[in-house]
Amino acid sequence: MMKSLIENQFIKKINKSGENNMVKIAPSILSADFSKLGEDVKRVDKAGADYIHIDVMDGQFVPNITFGPALISSIRPVTDLVFDVHLMMVEPERFIEEFAEAGSDIITVHAESTKHLHRVIQQIKASGVKAGVVINPGTPVEMIKPVLSMVDLVLVMTVNPGFGGQKFITECLDKVTELAELRKEKQYIYEIEVDGGVDDETAKECVAAGADVLVAGSYVYKYDDVSTPINKLKEAKK
Ligand SMILES: O=C(CO)[C@@H](O)[C@H](O)COP(=O)(O)O
Numbered sequence: 679m680m681k682s683l684i685e686n687q688f689i690k691k692i693n694k695s696g697e698n699n700m701v702k703i704a705p706s707i708l709s710a711d712f713s714k715l716g717e718d719v720k721r722v723d724k725a726g727a728d729y730i731h732i733d734v735m736d737g738q739f740v741p742n743i744t745f746g747p748a749l750i751s752s753i754r755p756v757t758d759l760v761f762d763v764h765l766m767m768v769e770p771e772r773f774i775e776e777f778a779e780a781g782s783d784i785i786t787v788h789a790e791s792t793k794h795l796h797r798v799i800q801q802i803k804a805s806g807v808k809a810g811v812v813i814n815p816g817t818p819v820e821m822i823k824p825v826l827s828m829v830d831l832v833l834v835m836t837v838n839p840g841f842g843g844q845k846f847i848t849e850c851l852d853k854v855t856e857l858a859e860l861r862k863e864k865q866y867i868y869e870i871e872v873d874g875g876v877d878d879e880t881a882k883e884c885v886a887a888g889a890d891v892l893v894a895g896s897y898v899y900k901y902d903d904v905s906t907p908i909n910k911l912k913e914a915k916k
């Protein structure tokens with residue numbers, strides 16, 4: 679997608695106090711119907727989604743296997759929405775350029791997945807896309823402090839990665855609050871995204887803690903009319 683369009687949708691909504699005016703919704707296509715994936719992407723686009731969240735799993739970092747760059751290329755023509763690509767793979771540095779070329783707008787890598795987190799983030803930025811860092815429920819914010827000044831997005835997992843439809847882990851919200859406070863104190867520019875077990879109820883807790891972007895898979899795609907859950911999630915900030 680056009681770089682200027684990404685900038686518009688991305689950083690501009692962060693105002694001077696470091697808080698977004700509205701919460702963004704990132705439906706996860708992990709819970710879409712893969713036999714009609716393009717249609718399922720279009721449905722959430724039409725319903726007001728902000729990002730398309732794409733879960734890449736390698737069967738090693740997590741006990742599940744999903745998509746690669748070819749799938750991302752194939753759905754790229756279907757929408758102009760930001761592709762938020764969540765890499766759950768060991769040594770993501772091996773594939774950054776492929777995922778960037780396939781049409782990713784944001785690539786997020788797990789702090790636990792590489793020995794060279796700082797270098798991978800540099801690599802993502804050099805490939806011309808936004809860079810994000812992800813932490814598992816068992817990983818403290820302390821571990822990513824050295825890269826917080828470099829990233830455009832921090833993703834806080836609110837379930838253990840690998841599967842959709844799991845129960846929200848409330849304790850992870852303390853990290854969202856900590857990241858929001860750090861952003862304010864140090865004038866960082868990252869968005870804070872949460873992923874896992876998000877529905878209309880847990881969304882309110884996430885927003886209250888300071889989340890700017892809500893990923894939701896099973897909650898969105900269980901509805902025939904996906905504008906219902908997307909609107910309910912947006913109301914979490916009203
Ligand atoms: O990264 C992941 C899972 O590892 C997620 O993005 C899931 O797709 C979220 O699914 P729900 O918990 O919303 O059903």
Ligand SMILES: [Fe+2]
Pocket residue numbers: 706731732733764873893
């Ligand atoms: Fe995800």
